[in-house]
Amino acid sequence: xxDIHSYWAYLVLVILIxxxxxxxxxxxxxxxxxxxxLRIGLFAFIVSHIQLLIGFGWYFMSxxxxxxxxxxxxxxxxxxxxxxxxxxPITMILAIALITIGWSKHKKxxxxxxxxxxxxxxxxxxxxxxxxxxxxxxxx
Numbered sequence: 001x002x003d004i005h006s007y008w009a010y011l012v013l014v015i016l017i018x019x020x021x022x023x024x025x026x027x028x029x030x031x032x033x034x035x036x037x038l039r040i041g042l043f044a045f046i047v048s049h050i051q052l053l054i055g056f057g058w059y060f061m062s063x064x065x066x067x068x069x070x071x072x073x074x075x076x077x078x079x080x081x082x083x084x085x086x087x088x089p090i091t092m093i094l095a096i097a098l099i100t101i102g103w104s105k106h107k108k109x110x111x112x113x114x115x116x117x118x119x120x121x122x123x124x125x126x127x128x129x130x131x132x133x134x135x136x137x138x139x140x
Contacts, residue, residue: 001058005051012044012051013130016099019044020124026116033112041119045103048126052096059089083135091133095126102126 019040026037059065064085068075075085102122109115 001054001061005054005058008047008051008054009134012047013127015040015044015047016123016127016130019119020127023116023119023123027113027120030113031116033115037116041103041106041123044123045099048096048099052092055089055092080135080137083133084138088133088135091129095129098122098126098129 022037022040025031026033031037062084064075064081067081068085075081099122102118105122106115106118109118
């Protein structure tokens with residue numbers, strides 16, 4: 001499960017980065033928001049939510065969750081374990097919530113630029129959160 005979570009994360013990052021770059025290009029070049037742009041945003045939405053489900057599965061099987069249940073004070077005192085047991089999961093949930101909000105809000109926008117800006121803001125912020133709490137030492 002950990003391997004699936006790790007490998008799927010590469011896919012999420014690539015697609016999310018692509019979606020943000022595509023949205024930035026759309027804003028800067030004042031492009032028309034096409035079905036292709038919609039699909040890119042939707043695909044980023046879908047793969048990130050699948051990653052969240054895989055992450056939940058792995059989290060509840062992980063040694064960090066067991067450590068948190070048995071000795072929370074020890075988990076909080078160890079920076080590396082705290083990242084894996086608390087900071088990473090909470091930050092990722094917030095990032096997926098931002099992606100969900102961005103997806104929902106873009107549908108209510110009427111202008112093409114507003115749709116792109118919504119993706120830039122919400123997907124971009126989610127990407128920054130994700131990058132800030134990836135356990136790079138365990139991942140690379």
